[in-house]
Amino acid sequence: MKTTILKPFGGGLLALAVALATQSAQAASEAEKIIQDNCLACHSEQGESQWSRISHQRKTPEGWLMTIARMQVMHGLKISDEDRRTLVKYLADRQGLAPSETEGARYALERRLNTSESFDSQNFTEMCARCHSGARVMLQRRPASEWEHLVHFHLGQWPTTEFQALARDRDWLDLALNKMVPELAETLPMDSAAWEQWQQQAEAPVAGEWTLAGHMPGKGAFNARMSVTSAQGEDEYSLTLTGQYADGSALKGKGQAVVYTGYEWRANVEIDGQVMRQVFALKEGQLSGRMFLRDKDEVGADVVAARDAAGVSxxxxxxxxxxxxxxxxxxxxxxxxxxxxxxxxxxxxxxxxxxxxxxxxxxxxxxxxxxxxxxxxxxxxxxxxxxxxxDRIASVKVVPEFAVARVGGNGGSTPKVEARFEAEAWAAGADGKSGTADDYRIGMVPATWSVAPFDEVAEADRDVHFSGRMNSATGVFTPAAAGPNPERRMMTNNAGNLKVQATVQDGADTHSAEGQMIVTVQRWNNPPIP
Amino acid sequence: MDKKRLSSLMPAAALVLGTALSGSVLAKGPALEEGHEYMVVANYPNNMHVIDLQSDSLYKSCELPDAFGPGVTQMAPDGKTAYILNNHYEDIYGVNLDNCEVTFHAAMSLQQNERTKAIFSFAISADGKELYAVQNPTMLNRDHYRVQPSRLAVYDTSAGLNAKPVRTFPSPRQVTVMQTGEDGTLYMAGAEIYKVDVKTGDVDVAIPSRSWQRPLYAPPDVLNAWPIQSPSKDFTILYTTAKFQDETYNLDTADWIYGFMNVNLETGETQTTDFGPITEIYFSGILSPKDPNIVYGVLNRLAKYDIEKKELVAAAELDHSYYCIASNHEGSKIYLAGTFNDVAVYDADTLEKLGNIPLPGGDMAISTSQVFIR
The missing domain is CATH 2.60.40.10 (Immunoglobulins)
Known part of the structure; x- marks a missing residue:
């Protein structure tokens, strides 16, 4: 990775740069030793620092983490958390994705689990995105031989894949090997100009003082200063966060960050006794992405940040x-x-x-x-x-328009997943008519929230009563407890299909808007990339 | 939601588990009585239960080796040996229900580094001498997997606890449930309903499914995990499809239809018959043994259709979902199994509920229930 490329530093900083480069070489040799010691029972060496399978894929840090975790869960790999972190860093740096290669799929890294995906390729939608997010695939690059291995792994590991709906109606294996493999090798290739160019980029500075601006549904806007200092490991940083929410409450925390692949900022920040995870991309002196509760990732904020630099504003x-x-x-x-x-x-x-x-x-x-x-x-x-x-609100939208909440808790292993809604106000524009091209977005405005049965089935099954409670002031829906409910028809879970209703007051005008929420069962399998 | 009420379920669950423990005292239990009608079904963690259909009560329970799942069963024609696909779809066991002894065992994997699963896909010959399984092997190589072609393996049912195939043939992929005809023909549900000559391995199409040529019909969707050995010797496979109004093939105006494909296992006669509009989903269905114009389906309701009129004639609300349907030989009672650990009994004519048969142990999940006469 490009950490070995010296930055155009002035004389005084040269020593530091050399030290960093040495550190980087040490980290690489440490990672390579971990691979030699732990992976060669199955993987073959293919020349210097090249191994079968491992050296022929590119992924995000989360992608590499999932790969190594799968080796642990399915293939008996024993590895310490520390060694695993070293490997993820080494692999994400050496075989990562260029920033442009993650565009359009970052929502998965940012844990925006209400994203409704849509892809041009019907084959891709039905063959890949039927079981997991399409983003999980879009965030990988492989040559055809490795996509082919992936098909064999999928069917070998999950043999019912070819028997499920949207598989049993077609010659699944033939389609996977002879249509999907070439399609994926072409659209998501191992070798790319973007990656070549990214590896030649000079490293962007990270340490320093930053300003953050963010917005958290259910809580509102906030801003903060973030102080970032280099820590011991390669591309590792310590940080402190000091700021406030729009309601005046304080936002204070400290934590650690790692920058992968030269731009993938990942930090854990302890704020008010809870760990928030930052998944940001570093681009042109700014960080952008999402900060969310590590253990309750539906609670999060969109964040942008800029670093103080002389002559830059x-x-x-x-x-x-x-x-x-x-x-x-x-x-x-x-x-x-x-x-x-x-x-x-x-x-x-x-x-x-x-x-x-x-x-x-x-x-x-x-x-x-x-x-x-x-x-x-x-x-x-x-x-x-x-x-x-x-001058006046012309219309209101519920954001997100469609959301999923999940029952949880009640002694089970999986906590509840809330849904959080906001009311987005729009103005009519110069023509005074709502729904035309010159409408413009005003912003998120306070609303009064409620839920209602989405259809007759939801009404008959009393979903509003059983599925959970909407906070009328915050737009936060807390789902009900998990497990069969003897009070419900057929002892079913507290699932539900609800209309989400917002009422916004603008002077004497009252605006209503509607979204939809499915309250469903737990997500039992919840890997870093959904 | 009221948390207290939900957690009040927990003691009830403990009670059921307690019953399970005392139930295991029945293991090995009494031999089956010649000429009596029984039902067999499996559940977690490792049980095979025999239910007496004269009294609609649990007759005995046998303990099974290895892990549970999927619990697909097939009864030998002698009404004594129950075969079960279990251990995560990787092994088939034969159990002598008289004494609960495992008399047959075949691992689907035939060589080292091979992991092989049968996806509901096995059957017993009409004379009980052979067992057929479609196997889906994967070679687990050092740093990669290779999916291998599917194969039909034929076993001698007297081969004991380390049974190896006596013949193997290439098989189409995506094969699920299977049954055998009186004449020895093997019928398998996959992309088509195939008929296989078990001596030569020749595969032919008995009923076109994915390739059916029914004017204005979309190809059918077929889910089948329950190889029900019906008293009427019918191999019945439900399908759903869409029938378009005209050659514009407009899905918005199409009729959505339920139907079944059927092989009469005594005569080899086949049919593809629509029986009603789709108003709900059924996981399994069965033709009435006493009235071939009646078909039943079950998932969230027990439903009864008049095939000729293509009409729902009765439906019963259920306490919970049931997956697998069975009928007694007389055709007077319908038994619902799968999910939870109780079998529900319904009057086949009125769909009036007759009772529940609680089972020791846990969830039946997708186990097949089979009605048989010893």
């Missing part, structure tokens, strides 16, 4: 990101290297700068009665962020 977010025409509000501009006059947009006056730092500018703003539209704010010469000015 970013606007990451405005909190709140909208204002009603003819009203006044406190607005916080979150960014890095902020300096100069804050401007929110046409028709919006900054009437007072309440507080000011290079990462946060808090202003009192007043929007004119006739102001309207989506603004790109600026601070000094830096433009960025998004700020909506609206």
């Amino acid at each position: 970013h606007i990451l977010a405005l909190q709140p990101a909208y204002i009603k025409a003819g009203s006044e509000a406190d607005i916080t501009i979150v960014g890095s290297g902020l300096s100069g006059l804050p401007v929110l947009g046409k028709g919006v006056d900054v009437i007072e700068v309440i507080s000011e730092s290079s990462s946060l500018i808090k202003v009192r703003a007043r929007a004119a009665g006739d102001a309207s539209g989506v603004m790109t704010p600026s601070v000094g010469s830096t433009e960025g962020g998004r700020f909506a000015v609206y």
Whole structure:
């Protein structure tokens, strides 16, 4: 991996760079020794630092973790957690994916389990994404011979694969070997220009001071400063996080991070006694991705972050990101290297700068009665962020439109999985008509939440009563306990099919919106990439 | 949800387990009585139960070796030996129900480094002398697997506890349930309903399924995990399909249809017959032994159809899902098994519930229940 490429450091830093490069070479030889000592019972050496199967695949850190875990679970590999971490790092660095190769599939790494996938290839959808996420496949690269091994492994390990619905209606093995293998080898090849180029990239700096802006459904916006310092291992960092939520509550934590493949930031941060996992991608001096509770990953936030660097300035977010025409509000501009006059947009006056730092500018703003539209704010010469000015809410959407909650607990091994909803307000745009091309998104607004039977079956089975409870203020749905319920028809689980209803008040106007939620049984098999 | 009520189930479960322990005292138990009608079914953790159908009560329970699953059973024609596919689809055992002794055992894997599963796919010859299994082997090589072609293996049922095939033939893939005809023909459900000459291994199509040519019909979907040996000697396989209105093949206006393919195992006569619209799913179905115009299906309800009229004539709500259906020889009672550990009994005419037969042990899961006369 490119960690061995020296960065164009100045003289004083050269010694550090050499030290890092040496450290990297040490890590590689340590990993290779672990492979030699643990993997050669099954894998063959194929020249220097090359092994059968292992050296012919590229994956994300989570992908390599799943591979090694499978070797432990299915093939009797005994390995310490520490050695496994060393191997994941070595393999993800040496045989990872270029950033562009993960685009469109990062939702799986970020544990956005309500994502509804859709692929152009019907074969891919029915042959691969029928049992697991398509993203799990999209996040791998192999030559045809390795995709072929994967087909044999699948049918050999799960022999009923060819007997299931959408398999028993076709000559499954022939289709898998003779259609899917060439299709996958072509669309997800081992050798790619993107990966070649990525390996030549100079390493981006990580240590330093960062500003984070985020939004957590059920809790709202937050911002924080993150201080990142180099730790002992290769590409390992310590970090502290200090910030606050929009409601004024504090956000404080500390943890450790590892950067894989030069850009895959993974951190565990302890916040209020709970571990939050950060799955971010580092790109052009910014981190973006999702931060979620490690042990309850439906609770999470979208996050963007920028690193302080001389002469560089970013606007990451405005909190709140909208204002009603003819009203006044406190607005916080979150960014890095902020300096100069804050401007929110046409028709919006900054009437007072309440507080000011290079990462946060808090202003009192007043929007004119006739102001309207989506603004790109600026601070000094830096433009960025998004700020909506609206006169009235024209429509509301429930986000996500479709979600899955899962029963759990009750003495079982698997906890409940909540569903969390938000109400997204839209303005009608210049034509004053909702549902036309010039509609624009205002942002997430407070709503009153409820659930209702989705259909007659749900009504007859009293799903609303049995499946769980919606918090009317937060939009957080907590499902009921797991297990057969003797009170239900046919002793069934507390599953349900519910309408999710949001009511939003905008002055004298009341808006309603509807989504759907399936409350279903536990996800028993829950690997890092779903 | 009321947590207390749910956890109050736990003592009930413990009670059932307690029954299981005292039930195992019956192991080896009394021999079966000649001429009596029984039902056999398996459940977790390692039980094979014999139910007396005169009294609709548990007659005895035998302990099985190795791991449970899937618990597919086939009765020998003498009404004495029950064969079961178990140990994670990898072994077939023959159990003498008179004394619970295992008299036959065949591992589906035939060589070292081979892992082989039979997916519900075995049958006994009409004379009881041979056992047929379609096997799906995979070679577990050092750093990779290789799926091998499926094969039909023929065993001599007198081969004992280390039975090896006396003949093997190539088999189509994706074969599930199988039955044998009186004339020795082996019928197997797969992409088609095949008929196989067990002497030569020649495979022919008895009933076209995936390749059926029924004008305006979509190809059928066929799920079959329960090789039910019906009193009427019918090998019945349910299918679902869509029938289009016209050559535009518009799925939105198509009729969704349930039907069955059937082989009369006495005559070899075959049929493909629609019996009603799809309103719910059935995991297994059976033709009435006393009225060939009646078919029953079960999953979340027990349903009864008039085949000629293509009409649902009765349906019974169930306490919970049941997977596997059986009928007594007279055709007067329907037995529902699979899932949980109770067999439900229904009047075949009225679908009135007659009772439950609780079983020691755990979940029957997808085990096959078989009604037989000793």
